[in-house]
Amino acid sequence: MRRSGALVGGLLVGWLMSGCGAEPAQEEVATQEQLQTEEPTGPRAPVLETLEFVPSAPPSAATPGLLRARLAEGEKATQVLLTGDDGSELALRDDGFEGDERAGDGVFSSFGIVDLDEHRKTQERIASFQKQSTEPLTVATFADRVLVKETPLTPLPADIFAVGQPIPLPPSGIALAVVPNKSLIITHASVVGDTTRTWNPCTGTGNPNGVWTFKHLMTEMANAPATGIQPPALTERWLKQWLVSQTVNGRSVPARTNMATQILNQWPRLTTGELDLNRSPFKLVAIINRLDLGRGRSGAYGTSGAGELRFVFAAMNPTTCQRPDYASFLVIFEYGVPRTQCLDVKGWARAWLNLSDPLMSLGSPAYNLQLQNLTQQVVVRNAALGKPNGSAINQVRTNENLLTNPWELREFRLFSTAAVPRRFTTTAVPGYLSEHVTVRTPFDLFNNSTTLTNFLINQNGPILAGVHDVPLDFGAAVPNFLGAFPWMPTTGFFWNAPNLNTVPNGFNARHKFSLNTCSGCHARETSTPFVHVSATGALSPFLATGMTNVLTPYNVADPVSGQVRSFFEMRDRAQHLDSAANQSCLVRGFDLPSLASH
Template sequence: MSTRLLPAGFILATLFLHACGESKKKTPAQDAVKAATVNTAFESNPPIATSINVRALKEPINGNNVLLTATFPRGVIKDNLHAIVVNDETLTLRDDGSEGDEQADDGIFSIAINEDLNALKEDLIATQTANVDKLNRKEHLFRWSGRSATVIDNQVRETNVRNLDFEKGAVINPELFKLIPDPELRERSLMITDLGVIEDPTRTFNPCTRKGDPDGVWTFGHLITQMANTPATGISVNTFLQSWLEKWMAAQIINGDNVAARTNIFSVVILPWLQASNPGAIINTGNWKTFKFNLSLAPFRLLAIVNRLDLRGNSGYKISNAGEGRFVFSVLGTNCNPLRFTTILEYGIPKRTCKELHDFAQQWWDLKALVPGTPAYNDALQKITDQFTAAGTSPSKPNGSSLNQLRTNEIALARPWELREFKIGEKGLFEEVTVKQEPALKFNRLSGATLADQQVLAVYANNNEPDILNQTYVVPDIEPISVLNFLGGKSQMPVPAHFWDAATAAGPARITNDTVRHILSVNTCSGCHAGEAKTSVGNLINDPAGIPHASFLQIAPQPFGTKPTLSAFLTGDPSQADGLFRVTDPAGRPTGSPIQWTFNDLARRAEDLQLLLKTECGKSRLVGIVRALSFRPLNFTH
């Protein structure tokens, strides 16, 4: 059964009125509005308004009673018309001195809309009241800068939304719409690790005890079969699997980065699986491709089903990236104990309209009212996962699969810890590709980089400081100044306290901004899994059973019958009053008083899911516009 998004009395569906129709007679300005087009590049890197003001109009404009104005940094929007999509409707903000815009080309864009401002104020008051009630129960609300949090409890208490004067014009802070999320979201709607789910006997299978359903929809074998999509592609599942596993058997050069062979993949994974599948057969490195894998004996244990809608783009400009859904597996050894080897299947969400995205998010939200492991919960969860795991869910992608990428993280094959990334290529088989947002290891001071290579990293960081601070940067294949291969072919943790940095001494090889260094580092796989988020040393603070959390893993495998452990980066630190996990800047910056970075990523994701449902794809133009002009996508890979 669904639950309400918000407590009774302030659900947004009761808040807003339908927009009035335009007058029949069109002005030249209105014709210009019709011609405005959405810049779809803004989906991943949108212009963010520095302020948004809402004012009641004394005289309606084309039947609209409210004027919304948004100020942007000069030059960010090149034209004097700015089109956005709200509720699958294209709207145009103007900076041309007409249709309510006071002055042309001043960087202040305007749009006249029809809204019930009294109902808007009532909603904001109800939201603040609910938040204060939760603050009194020792819950917290945060402002997020990337992954790091700042408590804004005092702001929530001190902001007097009752005094908003729309007659004179009122500044609308997008944070006014934030509501402290229900704690059930974390384990039921975001990071699902309940044993009743990950060991559901009708959907998963234990290859060691042979208990469960070998064809279950959440088994590794079933998911791989759907990716191969043999009826449509003609590619056998066996050939598809081989194209992935063989990548470790030989050295590769990926974007100029040497990715050494890890031939132990044969003795650790390939051989035991094939021997169990073909009893008595003589199998070696020369003939293994002539044998078939029994998919029901796949040596993988499901650890988690993960909602990553937070990785979506800004739906105000396009919905080509609606975030991800993920399955996390551990690889099993011959004794059925989990190896230090995880495999993550990361699927794009095939939703392309605001309504589709909203309805899908609502399905995740509704899980919080159900009990994990019960038939009702598991049935509802499968209805969600089938939408992105089933064959043919993304017809325009290779094999019709919604898979974005498959990532691995292991030290079971060789040292050091290493992460790799694989995609389904145009030929329908796995290709090994660069690890996103992580430069090649040779540019990192901690890996013995030469001063010249450290300078390449520093030049990139310093030249892209605004984009890195805004989290809009994308690490390129080629560093444009040095014209060197830059993006890495693998991600490694050479030392436990690994993080990313260039030279420590002042000069052209030093990253000048402390926060830029941190963001660049924490957004790499190796930095986030190691010293930047302190995952490399493990922690016990979130594990009630006292089970150590394995280093370099955000979701650490455990044997069948035991829930996997989650890193404090994900869960926060419950021993702290604000629940945030604190990590002292591993580079010691600034010198003498290093920053303490604060993490609780599941809290961030919960706030995001709630805001998506409250402010995006709803009935209100005004709230949808505010969200589109304030939502900054996250260029994260993890």
């Protein structure tokens, strides 16, 4: 029996999670939060070594045949769950039944449908990019944003596409096909300053009702026709949470009363006393495609979702009409893209990849219209009927030191009575943005503590594998562990623990834990000056290094061990976008889940 040759191996298929298909129903909101802030409830999927297809009919857009998969050494499973190119759910088995050729031979098999026309086009794209590239093409494998492996990317021979011939189905995303500032992080002045779609509170110009304005996002999130919640009330109640201390997960979140003088008192109001959202002080600085955050999060048979769509706004000073980066108030709207089925995700990815077309000029009317068509699919009311207010918003985050020092991060979500109350402030009201625990970040008091050392030991395997989480309580002995307002006193901040020599692979475990906290990611672990996107739209070096050339590494020395790690953040995002847009749904089974929050 012929097997495929050099295939990309050792990749994590992704955690099997509930929620495949449509958005979760209202009573499933808590489960949806678990996908973001708790340990996954499903078993860990096996690590695949190879995947190949043996067609039983001439290659076409819907070719029937036999799929075969091998697991990486040491992996065990009873079945491998994938999605065929016709959208069908497939369970590859090694029991000698339903298409499996021989029980117990380590080859999981099943009959399925593959779009071999698309697979052949992929080979043609690889050959075309090989001719254009001055360097050999490779597919990169990442672990927690660090490049760990590169596999040569070469086109398959044309004669391999024949009946009965085993055809490899490896990941083959082409990062060089993506223009990052057009398809991943968009800060161009002609986009974020488009006068038909944005509002500039400094100059008083633009369209206060534009589709990329703070007003539009809050109006659609409120969904007043269905909820009775008025957008100004939604906005003011959210901001007033800084005026008094809150209690989240059993601990106090200190007030920052300068919210009154710096923002609320300066915000123009209507004659009714409500905030005038037409004159919001928030200026758009970036639109961000985080398709990569969907990896491993759309259900058992389609291991990749569509991730998040993000908008970054900066509060502008009404007197000086600017906000220096060292005294900023940044707001990030983070929407869960309501696409879960593989073919829907592929269409979403292709539309973003089309923005990289050389004929599509960044900031042109055609470009901005196409981008609007994408964003409106996500931000409009009732885009996600199973979530609070029918809004697709996952969370709203803030990163600021405008109100007082030090820099502070907060997270807010629309509260629902189906949610876990301890995750929210005790003053939470259904349908309103309410303060929430910050994902994978303990309360600051646990930094440099033996409790954190014990956590690194207790959760060592998941932390090193990049699939850990931080629970509300660290067992009965350490209640109220998951935090709510991480502070970053200096750009040199990081999470540390004593006696790392008692922790298996302690230095690396410390780094991975710290990197996946909100505060560690925004400070020393990535050598970032508090913000990844500033009030002026400037990017942190962690992001900016790969914007011009995705192959350029960003090197950071570990603050404890001194080990230098090479990050390729834009390459990782670009490679996934191209792969999701152009490859077989079956290849999504190789996707490593991304637990990154930032």
